[in-house]
Amino acid sequence: MINLAESIFLEDEIWKGFVNRFYCVALKRETKGKIRYGQQHYDYDKGVLSFTAPNQVQQLDLQNMECGSGYLLIFHPDFLLQHTLANSIHHYGFFDYAVNEALHLSAEEEDDLITILHKIDKECQHIDKHTQEIILTQIESLLKYANRFYERQFLTRKNNNSALLTRFEQLIDDYFNSDIQGLLTVQYIAAQMNLSPNYLSDLLRVHTGQNTQQHIHEKLIAKAKEKLSTTSLSVSEIAYALGFEHAQSFSTLFKKKTNLSPLEFRQAFN
Known part of the structure; x- marks a missing residue:
């Protein structure tokens, strides 16, 4: 001491x-x-x-x-x-x-x-x-x-944090709407916001009940559902478009989050 x-x-x-x-x-x-x-x-x-x-x-x-x-x-x-x-x-x-x-x-x-x-x-x-x-x-x-x-x-610091949360959501949307290659990571989002990954996750957990990775997965699955239901792209094409190197990794995550495989979701939606 x-x-x-x-x-x-x-x-x-x-x-x-x-x-x-x-x-x-x-x-x-x-x-x-x-x-x-x-x-x-x-x-x-x-x-x-x-x-x-x-x-x-x-x-x-x-x-x-x-x-x-x-x-x-x-x-x-x-x-x-x-x-x-x-x-x-x-x-x-x-x-x-x-x-x-x-x-x-x-x-x-x-x-x-x-x-x-x-x-x-x-x-x-x-x-x-x-x-x-x-x-x-x-x-x-x-x-x-x-x-x-x-x-x-x-x-x-709710007011300041509210602006941070809005920017966080916008960054995720911008990433998935861009041509950037590779999976969106916690480290990338935190760097864009000039925050450390742990601080960002703790901030989100306090205000939303979810950490950064959970938010990313939520947005990713929503984007995947959109592509599965509104396009004729194959599962592999959708996986690569979302940043996955292997379609199987995408299918595993999708089923974990929805209890359906991508093809099962597409068939159920149709």
């Missing part, structure tokens, strides 16, 4: 590019400067809670860095071994969120998280055989709170 108010970053070439081997949870207040994480930047000019996963290249802009105040919780993946968190931590998508998707906290939310961080810090000062289990329980609580707060952020 690092108290940022008591920390100083010394100039060193290492900050220009290094691989972090740890999970990091940073609650930063009044911090100025930018940190490059993967292919994105975190901008800490406003107080935010951010999460970074192990084995990502990071870069600090020390010339414009002011630590401000806050806390940095760092733990190695091995610390989670033999605990349920070793598996469940992969379900928290915010470790893969990009720069403009960090969590902005209300004062009450910040207090809740600081209380947990203080408990973790206290345990680190008085280590015994119970310490690891207690710290892991606190980390798990922190992640669950963060999950709740992200859902709140999605909902309180």
